[in-house]
Amino acid sequence: MPTDHGAPAPNTNNTSNNNNNMYRIGDYVYFENSAAGAYAVRRIEELTKNQSGNVEARVMCFYRRNEVPSSLVPLADKHHWGEVDVDPDSDEEESGVPEEETDRVKHKQRELFLSRQIETLPATLIRGKCSVTLLSEVEEVSSYLKRDDAFFYALVYDPTQKTLLADRGSIRIGSEFQAQVPAMLPAGTKPAEKVDEELIWSPNNNLKEDEINQFIIIARSVGTFARALDCSSSVKQPSLHMSAAAASRDITVFHAYQALHAHNYDLSSAMSSLVPGTGPVLCRDEMEDWSSAEASLFEEAIEKYGKDFNDIKKDFLPWKSMKNIIEYFFMWKTTDRYVQQKRIKALESEHKLKQVYVPAYTRKTTRVTGPQGEVMVLGRDCDAYPNMSKYSWSQYKKYGRFIPAVTTEDCFIIDRSLNTSKLTQHRPGLVIEPGSMHLMKGSPSKSGKTRAAFFLRTTPLMRASRRVGKHNLLLKHHARKPNELIDIKGVRAKASPLLAGEKKVRNLCTFKAKVRTHMSDICVRLGQTDRCVQEWLVLRPEERPAPAKEAFPRPAKRSDGSYIYEKVPSSVPDAPTAARQHMLFKKRAYEEKPVGEGPSAKLGRGGTQTRTYSVNQVAPKGKIAMLTRAPGGQKTVISWQDAPDDLFYRASAQTKKMRKHMSVSQLRKAARKPFRKI
Numbered sequence: 001m002p003t004d005h006g007a008p009a010p011n012t013n014n015t016s017n018n019n020n021n022m023y024r025i026g027d028y029v030y031f032e033n034s035a036a037g038a039y040a041v042r043r044i045e046e047l048t049k050n051q052s053g054n055v056e057a058r059v060m061c062f063y064r065r066n067e068v069p070s071s072l073v074p075l076a077d078k079h080h081w082g083e084v085d086v087d088p089d090s091d092e093e094e095s096g097v098p099e100e101e102t103d104r105v106k107h108k109q110r111e112l113f114l115s116r117q118i119e120t121l122p123a124t125l126i127r128g129k130c131s132v133t134l135l136s137e138v139e140e141v142s143s144y145l146k147r148d149d150a151f152f153y154a155l156v157y158d159p160t161q162k163t164l165l166a167d168r169g170s171i172r173i174g175s176e177f178q179a180q181v182p183a184m185l186p187a188g189t190k191p192a193e194k195v196d197e198e199l200i201w202s203p204n205n206n207l208k209e210d211e212i213n214q215f216i217i218i219a220r221s222v223g224t225f226a227r228a229l230d231c232s233s234s235v236k237q238p239s240l241h242m243s244a245a246a247a248s249r250d251i252t253v254f255h256a257y258q259a260l261h262a263h264n265y266d267l268s269s270a271m272s273s274l275v276p277g278t279g280p281v282l283c284r285d286e287m288e289d290w291s292s293a294e295a296s297l298f299e300e301a302i303e304k305y306g307k308d309f310n311d312i313k314k315d316f317l318p319w320k321s322m323k324n325i326i327e328y329f330f331m332w333k334t335t336d337r338y339v340q341q342k343r344i345k346a347l348e349s350e351h352k353l354k355q356v357y358v359p360a361y362t363r364k365t366t367r368v369t370g371p372q373g374e375v376m377v378l379g380r381d382c383d384a385y386p387n388m389s390k391y392s393w394s395q396y397k398k399y400g401r402f403i404p405a406v407t408t409e410d411c412f413i414i415d416r417s418l419n420t421s422k423l424t425q426h427r428p429g430l431v432i433e434p435g436s437m438h439l440m441k442g443s444p445s446k447s448g449k450t451r452a453a454f455f456l457r458t459t460p461l462m463r464a465s466r467r468v469g470k471h472n473l474l475l476k477h478h479a480r481k482p483n484e485l486i487d488i489k490g491v492r493a494k495a496s497p498l499l500a501g502e503k504k505v506r507n508l509c510t511f512k513a514k515v516r517t518h519m520s521d522i523c524v525r526l527g528q529t530d531r532c533v534q535e536w537l538v539l540r541p542e543e544r545p546a547p548a549k550e551a552f553p554r555p556a557k558r559s560d561g562s563y564i565y566e567k568v569p570s571s572v573p574d575a576p577t578a579a580r581q582h583m584l585f586k587k588r589a590y591e592e593k594p595v596g597e598g599p600s601a602k603l604g605r606g607g608t609q610t611r612t613y614s615v616n617q618v619a620p621k622g623k624i625a626m627l628t629r630a631p632g633g634q635k636t637v638i639s640w641q642d643a644p645d646d647l648f649y650r651a652s653a654q655t656k657k658m659r660k661h662m663s664v665s666q667l668r669k670a671a672r673k674p675f676r677k678i
Contacts, residue, residue, distance in 0.1 A: 023047075023057075023126055024355040028151075030127040030398070031059070032361075036368045036376055038064065038400040039127055041112055041151060047123070047353040055123040055356050062112040062132060063157050064400065072164045076155055079166065080107070106145045109399040113157035113164065126358045127397075149398065201257050205265040212260070215267060219256035222274045223247030226282035251285040286328040287335070294320075298328065299337070374416045380408055388413045417485045455650075464508035465495035560676050 023029060025047060030039035042059035049055050065073060081104075112132060130149040135141075144152045155164050185191060227243040263269040274281055290298075294317065301316040309325050317325060332338055368376040382390050390411040391402045405411030466475060478486060499505055524531070555563045651659075658678075659667065670678055 028132045036370045061115045061117045112151045112153045114153045115157050216256045220247045222280045223252045226280035251283045255283045287331040378412045464505045468498045
């Protein structure tokens with residue numbers, strides 16, 4: 001943009017920052033796929049703008065060592081260091097920082113694996129530029145390690161085939177790649193002259209130009225007539241105009257010139273050659289000879305490979321010769337299909353961008369959850385942990401290594417004591433998370449997130465250590481705060497001397513029923529003086545005589561001990577209530593028959609209708625836990641929130657053995673009525 005002479009000079013710092021944040025096609029960039037993981041290295045292949053206005057980048061993927069299968073890592077080590085056994089887990093991942101970074105460790109941090117995989121990512125995830133080069137054999141690896149944001153690759157990784165190959169060209173050695181040298185001629189002899197040119201038309205002939213043009217018109221007419229007689233041509237060119245257009249192509253004109261030259265420019269003999277005894281001569285070029293399916297394959301190959309005719313012949317059209325493919329390509333460029341594709345590509349290029357500006361990313365969160373559930377504290381919040389090691393966040397994101405931090409803004413710590421992800425995801429029952437809509441005042445929503453229940457099965461030593469020493473005093477404390485970290489190593493160190501012996505561990509793990517004092521003894525201890533037995537307090541007096549008439553007799557029992565209750569008739573009429581009318585369930589069309597219209601389905605003796613039509617209600621999926629009968633005979637809906645919590649049933653060995661001896665019908669019957677004894 002032109003500026004006035006009196007205007008201040010532009011700021012060079014702002015210009016350099018804009019250049020650093022300007023990303024173009026072909027740049028190697030960092031992409032942040034994970035908030036806690038290292039950056040992904042990608043190469044920008046294409047920049048497009050979608051319908052919503054957001055910029056998307058079509059990128060080529062590069063993989064780090066920890067992103068490829070562990071079985072392929074020894075192949076990469078063998079490629080660089082030969083047969084030397086290299087431990088892929090040599091650096092101390094648990095402690096964070098290795099004691100001494102060797103060149104081999106730095107080599108692993110800067111090495112990438114090229115892949116042909118293409119993916120599309122939003123441009124807002126770009127976090128900076130880097131450089132990726134092919135590892136040169138004449139250059140040392142240390143030259144790559146001394147530069148910032150520099151990576152190299154030497155192998156190609158195939159994610160689908162799970163292979164790792166070298167990206168090198170093979171040297172063509174062998175007899176099939178050598179030139180054939182002719183035998184040496186004796187002295188004084190001259191080599192035979194080869195005629196590389198063939199005369200196909202001579203302008204010095206006795207024919208006039210008008211006679212040549214008339215002969216060409218006759219050849220076109222014969223070609224049109226020949227296409228009308230040919231069955232395959234009549235299918236491709238069903239109309240006369242299409243047949244005439246095909247007969248007017250260059251192949252027919254070339255044939256006319258060749259016929260004149262072959263018959264020494266004699267019109268009568270050349271004209272008789274156009275229509276021999278077998279029928280009129282039909283001349284076809286590649287455009288007419290190819291089928292529609294072959295033309296579609298060619299257009300698909302051109303879209304994928306461009307003008308690489310060797311790959312087109314190898315992958316798409318192996319039955320065509322190279323001469324046919326090249327000749328068809330130049331004829332295809334004169335058709336409307338080629339012009340149409342040019343227009344489509346021009347419209348697509350309008351949506352493609354050559355460069356995009358992505359502003360510098362500003363981190364908003366200071367706490368990130370790590371891959372193992374640990375918490376990473378970033379920035380100035382690390383000052384609250386003075387005794388913990390601080391690492392450089394930028395070095396970790398770029399190279400995946402842990403080195404001491406230099407500045408406070410570029411530091412982070414790993415706090416493994418706040419690992420609450422595993423406890424949260426296994427919390428049983430209905431879990432209401434803070435900030436949800438149903439906690440707001442006046443909100444009609446009462447939905448919560450359900451979690452799957454889990455069964456914690458501890459070892460015998462852990463159960464015994466709870467009852468040894470003073471650990472049992474802390475059980476209630478840890479039960480109230482399940483998210484608080486327990487020092488397992490400390491508990492083990494204190495409990496191990498006290499659990500010397502298998503017999504002691506068995507005694508501690510044995511369940512002992514607690515003996516409780518009788519209530520009468522407790523009353524005496526509290527000061528009760530009257531020890532007479534009160535008759536009204538006796539639950540089952542055996543010696544009391546049965547009354548002559550029992551007011552509330554017990555119902556009869558079944559063979560399994562359950563009571564048989566008589567059904568109480570409903571006093572509420574079957575008229576639809578207001579609540580039932582407002583139920584938003586689907587109704588079946590063939591059952592929507594009103595009660596009052598038409599003749600009754602079944603009449604009693606008095607002429608009254610004893611049967612009415614009821615509409616079946618279809619419960620929506622995923623919202624009803626159980627349907628029960630209300631006293632009025634209607635079906636009431638129980639919400640899934642009121643359903644009981646998950647229950648774990650741990651079958652014994654005897655129960656499992658008994659299942660094997662039962663038939664399928666007995667198992668189903670027992671599953672329908674689990675309260676009955678088997």
